[in-house]
Every structure is written in structure tokens, then in C-alpha cells.
Amino acid sequence: MLLDFDGPVCDVYAGLPASEVAAQLRTLLVARGADLPEHMLAQDDPLEVLHYSATLGEDLNRATHDVLTELEVNATATAQITPGVEDVVRYAADVGKPVAIVSNNSVAAVRAFLGAHGLLPMIRFIAARAEADPRLMKPNPHLVRKSLIELAAVPARTVLVGDSLTDIQAAKAAGVLSVGYANKPGKVDRFAVTSVDFVITRMHDLLPLL
Structure with a gap:
């Protein structure tokens, strides 16, 4: 099985909302110089932000992945x-x-x-x-x-x-x-x-x- x-x-994001995690990932990308399109600025799914980060190059993709992993681990404390x-x-x-x-x-x-x-x-x-x-x-x-x-x-x-x-x-x-x-x-x-x-x-x- x-x-x-x-x-x-x-429910991973029961205590730490997925929208908040996505917002932190977007903030990271903008701080690293990414110009996010309108649809991504409103994206509340962290995994979709990770998907998008892959279009911005390996370094940004890796940074997004690492921060997302840390936030996911934090979220499990209240899941x-x-x-x-x-x-x-x-x-x-x-x-x-x-x-x-x-x-x-x-x-x-x-x-x-x-x-x-x-x-x-x-x-x-x-x-x-x-x-x-x-x-x-x-x-x-x-x-x-x-x-x-x-x-x-x-x-x-x-x-x-x-x-x-x-x-x-x-x-x-x-x-x-x-x-x-x-x-x-x-x-x-x-x-x-x-x-x-x-x-x-x-x-x-x-x-x-x-």
C-alpha cells in the first residue's frame, strides 16, 4: 500500500497555512531579484511556487526548495x-x-x-x-x-x-x-x-x- x-x-498545513508558506517563498524569490508574474503573486500553493522557481534557474530553484523543506518540517509540528x-x-x-x-x-x-x-x-x-x-x-x-x-x-x-x-x-x-x-x-x-x-x-x- x-x-x-x-x-x-x-493535514500538513493545519497550523501553518499553505498560503503563508507560499508567501514566504515568493518573498524569497523577489528578494533574489525575480520579477514574478501576476498569477504567481496570487499563488497560494507552495508546490506551485517551487514549480515556478525551476524556470528561474538552478540556484533559485535550489534556494526555494531548501526554504520550502524547512517550512514543511516546521509545519509538521502543528499538522x-x-x-x-x-x-x-x-x-x-x-x-x-x-x-x-x-x-x-x-x-x-x-x-x-x-x-x-x-x-x-x-x-x-x-x-x-x-x-x-x-x-x-x-x-x-x-x-x-x-x-x-x-x-x-x-x-x-x-x-x-x-x-x-x-x-x-x-x-x-x-x-x-x-x-x-x-x-x-x-x-x-x-x-x-x-x-x-x-x-x-x-x-x-x-x-x-x-
Whole structure:
């Protein structure tokens, strides 16, 4: 079982809003001489700011990535764990089904949160953002494929649980089953028009699939 991090495992920005993190990244870019376009000045998604930084050169991209990683780690201190995920991870461990985290968030942030909540020993592998290059992030199946190799998993017998369309796209590209976690109003309808294999509204809904 492969779990996306922000959503299925926790709400990363519950205490430190994503909009505030994005604003700090924009401030960094402007301070380094970047002339941000109108749409980027209003961008509230930190990962989208990281994507844009890659168009500004390697140095700015790396600086943005490093600051984002630090802010993500800080955010995990006030992140809220997703109801039911602890039961799912513990049950998977009990029945011998390996679990990996597949996330566009940083490895450092994922490890910090899992460690703080006692879940790290039950996670076999973490395939998360370790490089500044946003092209390696989902919907690119790169991280999913890394997990499959590490777990020696058969794609057709593996599921990726995610709350975004990029998760579904990455799962499809890697040949694994996809589970859309509809944790907000409207997501059931959005998943319905994709090639998602299953849709759940609670993490506990995963238990019969394990």
C-alpha cells in the first residue's frame, strides 16, 4: 500500500497555512531579484511556487526548495493526523502488507511527522521530495516506481491512496490501483470523472481492501 502524505496521513498545513508558506517563498524569490508574474503573486500553493522557481534557474530553484523543506518540517509540528490512518497503518503491519509513503512533500517533513506520531517503524519506505527538480514529483510516476522497486511489489497488486488528481495520474502511469481519498466536499465528483479505481471518504474505508 502506498499512501500520499498530505491528506491521507495528515493535514500538513493545519497550523501553518499553505498560503503563508507560499508567501514566504515568493518573498524569497523577489528578494533574489525575480520579477514574478501576476498569477504567481496570487499563488497560494507552495508546490506551485517551487514549480515556478525551476524556470528561474538552478540556484533559485535550489534556494526555494531548501526554504520550502524547512517550512514543511516546521509545519509538521502543528499538522493534524488524519483520522483512521493510524488504524490502517497498524493493521497493514499486522497482516504483513508493506506500506510506503509517496509524497511531493519533503522526505524530512514526512520523517519528522511519522516519527513524532510513532508511525515511522511501520512504514517500510518513504519516496518523497529529495531533489529540487519538480519534474520528478507527481503526476510523474517516478516516486511510485521507486516505491515499487523498494518493496519488490507487483503493480497490479499495489494501491496508491491519494487525495488529488495528480495521485491518480501517477498511479495510472505506474500501473498501480488508485484510491481517491475524497476528504473535502466536491472531491467525490472530481474523482468520478477520472480513471480512479476506488473512492473513499474515510481512511477506515481502506480496511476491507487490505
